[in-house]
Amino acid sequence: MLTCGFSKPVAVEKLLSRLDEKDVREQVIAALVNSHLIDPGMPTTPKDTPAAQLSAPPPTPLMYSHQDGIEYDIQHSLVSPLDMMAAAVTADTTTHRGNPSSQTTASLHGQLSRTASAGLIDERLASYFAPQATHHRDWQVLASQPIDSTLKLDPTASDPITSRIIDLDDASHYFDLFFKLRNPLLGILDPVLHTPEYVYSASFTLFSTICALGCAVSRRTRDRVLYPVLLSLAEAGVKWSIANSVKSLETIQAIMCMQYWAPISRRQSDDPSWLRLSHAVQIAREMGIHRPAAISAQVNASTSPTDSPSFKERLLRNFERTWLYTFIADKSFGITVGRYMGVSWKEIPASASDWWRKPMTSPIDRVISGIIEMRGILLNALAKRKRGDINNTAASIFEWHSQTFSRLETMRRIRCEPDTLPSARSLPALAFYVDHSILILNAEAIRDLVALEESNAPMSVELATISKRSVDVASRLLDSLLNDEFLLELFIGFHNNQYIMICHAATEILHAIKRGCLSTTEVSSATAKVMAIPEHLGKAAQELPATSAVHLYLSLARFFASQFDKIVGTGHDQAEGRTGDQGDAFSEWWRVLDGGPLDSATWFDMGFLGSEQPAFDLNSFESAEQDLDSYAFS
Incomplete structure (x- = not known):
């Protein structure tokens, strides 16, 4: 049998042995109870006094709850052994502090040990379990x-x-x-x-x-x-x-x-x-x-x-x-x-969608509230699909998609409607993020419909309809990128995830062209937008350091444009586009996207960036949340 080479310090052994004494045990229990009455997130500073708290105005904090309105307690309910030992130390020292005759002579060192060698351990023990502030600068x-x-x-x-x-x-x-x-x-x-x-x-x-x-x-x-x-x-x-x-x-x-x-x-x-x-x-x-x-x-x-x-x-x-x-x-x-998420969507406040209306709001808080509402709509829909609530038929998938698509479009229309408030200036950014979330929804539905398609069979009406919807949304996103005054003004300030959104929109357009479900006019319009991306990103690249992510996505946009030109510019037959040329480098890209599930790294990896595909378990709602909620970039 293996044995551990470490043992508890002598002072800890003595402290634990004293728990058998009735008076000490009662003190420990009382300390534990009191420790749970005190908010562990409350800082231990001189200002944290009743007087200081009374001097502050009544706070208006966000309330955290389940979507069904039941209060959600996100604190763990486990009893920590370290908390028990700390409470025991606190109870022991409190007793001697309360004794007037011992205040000048008693200490944790003196109570737990009488030897000089053990005193060092006791001082470390007292310091280790001493209350600490929950934050510091x-x-x-x-x-x-x-x-x-x-x-x-x-x-x-x-x-x-x-x-x-x-x-x-x-x-x-x-x-x-x-x-x-x-x-x-x-x-x-x-x-x-x-x-x-x-x-x-x-x-x-x-x-x-x-x-x-x-x-x-x-x-x-x-x-x-x-x-x-x-x-x-x-x-x-x-x-x-x-x-x-x-x-x-x-x-x-x-x-x-x-x-x-x-x-x-x-x-x-x-x-x-x-x-x-x-x-x-x-x-x-x-x-x-x-x-x-x-x-x-x-x-x-x-x-x-x-x-x-x-x-x-x-x-x-x-x-x-x-x-x-x-x-x-x-x-x-x-x-x-391609990693699991660390924060559950249930941990956000139920009132977050209206949080931007509170006092002392920042203009961009309106975008934050919109992102929260957007996530809720998308997550609930994707979780319903992953739980198996939707029959795996083309008609059921199309109905599920259409309902969520309509909700997101309605949310976008209401949330992004310009008004006279100063915060309205930032609404194009919210519209940009919502459009990308719709692209995620479309991609999920398209993936499931493609899996139901039979080889060499005509494209289903459902797949063609959603593909066209995806092109419309992707074109709208690229239109805002290329023409919206707010986004043009801030373009050199784009964060890394926005570059990914741009390239994702391009892939959705290329998908639809490859499937052959667009008219000549639609192909021409979409072509102009995709071909304009490299020049647009190139302008930002000239203004930003060489280490900026824009340079990577500029190269990717140029790659897309070159392959797009091969497909469209050489008179590529859309009807044959669904099979593709297996010798074409772009066909490898299509096989990555069309040949497997739309997981959290599929379109980002693109086959040549060297990332490994994550293996998510989507059998539960929690894993569905972790896998699918993360699509909604912001």
Whole structure:
């Protein structure tokens, strides 16, 4: 029999043995009960007092619930052995603190051990189980890092200001560029709250990240030289924060921003985005920002009685927005690397679709609420299909698709209808994302219909109809890309996932042409849009660093255009297009897409990027959510 070579410290053995004593056991039980009454997400800071909480305005947090209205408790119900031991330590020390005669002489060291050698263990034990704040700033961790730390960050080189690489004017310029060209496409940060002064005081990691991402879209020659240095500082800050377990809202935001606009890796399999975003999700859970009570407590702890109610409300929204985007980013990047999702769609608030209407809203919050509603419609439909609620016949699949297609189109029409509100300016971005979600729905239905088609049989009416719908939506997406004023203004600020959406739209058009279900006029119109993509991406590539993802997708768009020209420009017979030329490189692409299921990496891998196809288990609703919800990029 194998035996473990490690044993529990003597002090722990003594502590556990004392649980048999009646009075100690009762104290431990009481401590455990009290520990469950205290919100684990509540920070242990001096401001976290009844007086501080009473001075704050009544919070208006989001309510989290199931879709059916039943309250959803996302806290685990398991009893942790570490919590039990910590409660025992707390109960033991509390007893002696309450004894006046022992306050000057008693200590955890003195109570658990009487020997000098055991005293070292006891001090470590007391420190180990001591209550800790659920969040802290990277500045605090930087100031307290051990001298001999192997992961030490030089305090004089933590950010571009301290390093004297840029000055305050440069930082303001980079912040302006980031909030003008990049943030409006996502809305992770609040342009009113996240000023250079506020961000710098809160986190040098987020500050460095915004400076680097703003510098990347700058047209100044000097900034082209500075960008690699600023990017290196930002990446170093993120890596250091991850390695040192910095638990702060700004760390989560920095990780997400860096990954949405990350420089392209040499190989897709080398992309660290998924691992870093998974870490951001765990920070969010550790801080408790998925719980309204924890958010309110942290806002109270971060503000003073002199702060205005509007500022406190803006901070509250900052926490809520970050959790919503933790969910969105988790889904968005899961597809690009073919990994299971870490955040369930049930963990978002039931009121998220109207969240943008609350006070202190940011203009882009309207897009976030729309994305949440879009996901709900798409997920429910795809889950219903994967559960087997829909008969596997062409008529049933077509009816299922038509109902969801109509709901998404209606949602798009209502949500994206222009109005006089300032937030209406960002609605083209929401329409862009909704169109891509519709393409995902279409691709799912087309895949199932193709599987039912018999060899050499005429194309079914259902397949032809959905293929044409897909071309219409893909053309609409590309039209907005090429002509919409808002998207044209922000094009050099596009994030990496948007480039994937563009290429996905092109593949849907090429699919339909290959199947031979379009008229000559439809082929001509679609051809013009696909052929315009390389030139459009090329303009952005000229403005962005060589490490930007736009260069990869520019090459892909050129590949599509060249193969498109072979199919259409050489008089390719659409009726024969369904079989294809097996010697053509493009036929390999078609076999990848048409010959297998539409999983989370199929159209992204494209056969020549070297990614492996993930093997998802779609037998349950949860796996269906993980596989299919992640399609809805944002």
